[in-house]
Amino acid sequence: MPQVLSHQQLSEIADEFGTPIYIYHAERITEQYNRLKSAFRKTDASFFYASKALTNINILQHIRSIGCNVDCSSINEVRLALMAGFEPARVLYTSNNIAFSEIAEAVSLGVHVNIDSLSNLQKFGERFGHSYPVGIRLRPNIMAGGNLKISTGHNKSKFGVPVEDIAQVLDLMKTYKLHVRTLHIHTGSEIKDVAVFAKGIEVLFELIKHFSELEIIDLGGGFKVPYVPGEEGTNVELLGEKVKEEFDMMAKIYGRQLKVWFEPGKFLVSEAGYFVTKVQVLKRSGDICFAGIDSGLNHLIRPMFYGSYHHIENISNAEGLSQPYHVVGNICETDTFAEDRLIAEIREDDYLVFYNAGAYGFEMSSNYNARFKPAEVLVKDNKAHLIRRRDTLEDMLATHVILKD
Ligand code: LLP
Numbered sequence: 001m002p003q004v005l006s007h008q009q010l011s012e013i014a015d016e017f018g019t020p021i022y023i024y025h026a027e028r029i030t031e032q033y034n035r036l037k038s039a040f041r042k043t044d045a046s047f048f049y050a051s052k053a054l055t056n057i058n059i060l061q062h063i064r065s066i067g068c069n070v071d072c073s074s075i076n077e078v079r080l081a082l083m084a085g086f087e088p089a090r091v092l093y094t095s096n097n098i099a100f101s102e103i104a105e106a107v108s109l110g111v112h113v114n115i116d117s118l119s120n121l122q123k124f125g126e127r128f129g130h131s132y133p134v135g136i137r138l139r140p141n142i143m144a145g146g147n148l149k150i151s152t153g154h155n156k157s158k159f160g161v162p163v164e165d166i167a168q169v170l171d172l173m174k175t176y177k178l179h180v181r182t183l184h185i186h187t188g189s190e191i192k193d194v195a196v197f198a199k200g201i202e203v204l205f206e207l208i209k210h211f212s213e214l215e216i217i218d219l220g221g222g223f224k225v226p227y228v229p230g231e232e233g234t235n236v237e238l239l240g241e242k243v244k245e246e247f248d249m250m251a252k253i254y255g256r257q258l259k260v261w262f263e264p265g266k267f268l269v270s271e272a273g274y275f276v277t278k279v280q281v282l283k284r285s286g287d288i289c290f291a292g293i294d295s296g297l298n299h300l301i302r303p304m305f306y307g308s309y310h311h312i313e314n315i316s317n318a319e320g321l322s323q324p325y326h327v328v329g330n331i332c333e334t335d336t337f338a339e340d341r342l343i344a345e346i347r348e349d350d351y352l353v354f355y356n357a358g359a360y361g362f363e364m365s366s367n368y369n370a371r372f373k374p375a376e377v378l379v380k381d382n383k384a385h386l387i388r389r390r391d392t393l394e395d396m397l398a399t400h401v402i403l404k405d
Pocket of ligand 1: 053188189221263265302306
């Protein structure tokens with residue numbers, strides 16, 4: 001059974017640090033990493049945590065301490081990873097329409113780089129030639145992922161060099177003697193079906209004959225985790241077997257043993273996170289009962305942005321009779337977390353917990369309506385550590401340039 005934080009632990013932390021609050025469980029992250037390592041133990045696999053899911057530096061330090069590497073989606077994430085103590089060889093920067101200056105900086109910092117456009121690949125060739133190994137992010141034209149916003153590999157997606165442009169990639173490689181070490185794809189987030197990953201592998205295997213210095217196949221992230229109770233996530237053990245099978249076959253055909261890299265975000269931190277809020281107002285309208293909480297789309301935007309499901313429990317009255325509620329926020333537009341959701345009877349001042357809050361929760365929060373972002377707590381060795389204090393008005397004003405009247 002996976003490790004979980006109990007209602008009592010969550011309530012005590014909310015009492016001590018206030019709400020709304022994000023609470024993360026270090027041992028649960030470790031457990032997920034160990035599951036991946038075990039699932040892929042028969043292959044030469046490495047894992048790079050997609051830090052965009054949750055960048056608090058204490059989380060990065062924990063990820064480093066358990067031996068996992070880190071994947072970055074901006075130069076600031078690269079800088080944070082280095083500040084968290086990762087050696088450059090454990091840091092990967094995967095491009096998505098970024099300025100070439102960021103790629104040049106990543107090279108000067110000594111981290112791995114995946115490039116996603118012909119124009120940046122050309123600039124890379126002009127500047128670095130064969131002197132620095134490079135990865136190429138390809139768009140495999142595969143439809144995958146939980147919804148269109150998080151689906152990145154299909155044939156209308158902005159991500160990666162379209163695989164049909166491979167001839168131009170090869171021209172650039174020849175012209176600049178590029179040292180292409182990695183071929184990369186990331187087809188989407190919340191991919192349950194192992195066959196989708198297998199399809200991606202097949203697309204890349206078709207191409208490896210062109211890349212004599214290739215060492216790594218990077219399959220990106222996207223493992224699905226269960227959000228709805230009883231739902232299944234990606235069967236990573238089955239995927240581990242499948243990847244071994246495919247890579248062994250490829251080794252037989254081409255006589256080359258390649259490494260496989262993954263960039264899991266949600267898989268490592270989603271289930272390790274809890275978001276605890278307080279009910280401020282109960283309001284009845286006909287047969288609807290609104291539970292208005294001290295949060296909104298400014299703190300957890302996934303339900304409004306993607307229609308995502310987050311399981312909600314009343315941790316102050318868990319034994320109460322279940323009733324349907326509309327759980328809503330305090331932001332000045334309709335920010336509904338859940339409609340007609342059965343939750344144990346809610347009273348004002350009760351704490352509601354949102355599960356699966358570790359990935360893309362705090363990270364996508366904002367100060368909309370000039371409200372403070374939540375604080376963050378990390379539970380490690382059974383101790384709760386504050387890892388981000390709540391904002392203050394001074395923090396929010398710190399970047400304003402106040403003109404004289
Ligand atoms: N690698 C690359 C290149 C990515 O773009 C992403 C996610 C990942 C790895 C990690 O994917 P994961 O394992 O977390 O599914 N905000 C959305 C998810 C956006 C994912 C963006 N890229 C959400 O809350 O569902």
